[in-house]
Amino acid sequence: MDNHTIAHTEEHHVSLPQHRHHFETEEQQREAATFGMWLFLLTEIMFFGGLFMAYLLYRNWYYDAFVAASNTLNIGLGAVNTAVLIGSGFAMALAVWAAEVRKKGLLVIFLIITTLLGTVFLGVKYVEYKEKFELRHVPGANFDISRFVNPPADARDQQHLAPDMAHKTEIYFSLYFAMTGMHALHMIIGIGLLIWLTIRAQRGAFSSGYVAPIENFGLYWHFVDIVWLFLFPLLYLINIHPMH
């Protein structure tokens, strides 16, 4: 009789809706989810790592072409976008805090701010891509090397490249679009997830102690931030003063 009552209470003290039965405790479940999320992020490091590796190598091989192509990017827009993305990450961090202290209203607001700033980032990226299409600096049949053979008077870099080296700027732009495009794709997926999380947050799914989805999405969002923190200096900044 007595034993039965104890067993009954034991069963109940772990039976929160989010607790899956194959985990001993909530803490263990949370730890497993965080660990799993980080393992996923490690595969992402390797994925973007391959692109970074290719960039570093080709920059060494075709240094002059990479300098010339890099100097056609708009540093102002890149810097603004960096600040926007950091702001988005800050809002996401505050969203995790709001979920932890169970403030539903604040959580929803911070998730919306995160989404909006992410969208602003993509909007600025659209402006930058559009300029590349207009200048015919998108790799492919229409690629135009004339700006690199005969730089216009207003160009930041006045170096005249030989046509064979000027053709290598296409490699820079291939990597530019591959890296920023993959980054943007991650942001688009992230914004999709944010909308889904915002709807669930609005229904109160994360304001009663269950913060794991918010927390683990936060890890993803911050990881995408970190990728940009390296893309910005590598693609935009380090070629202003080339070494000859």
Added chain:
Amino acid sequence: MTEHHPDPMNVTNPEHDEHHIVSPLQYTMVFGTLLVFTGVTVGAAYIDLGLFNPVIALGIACFKACIVILFFMHVKYSSRLVKMTVGAGFFTFLILVTMSLTDYMSRAWGRW
């Protein structure tokens, strides 16, 4: 364990009984630092420092990434398992990049 727990029903914070909550003030300080260093890295890029331009730019990027990982991603307050996982991931990445670049640059495959 459970019988000596101060909150046996685990009501106050059911999901994480030892979960550290980073305060908004701390997040704001990290945010400010990240913005300041974004300004610094743009400013430094316009000064001709020769070889040190990329070194400083990447150094600042690494510093910013570290504070994002430690505070925004809570790794400073995470278990040793998570710390090891994160460390191992970035360490492996560095090995792969260093070894690959060492190999490429020590051969006559390129333009040297």
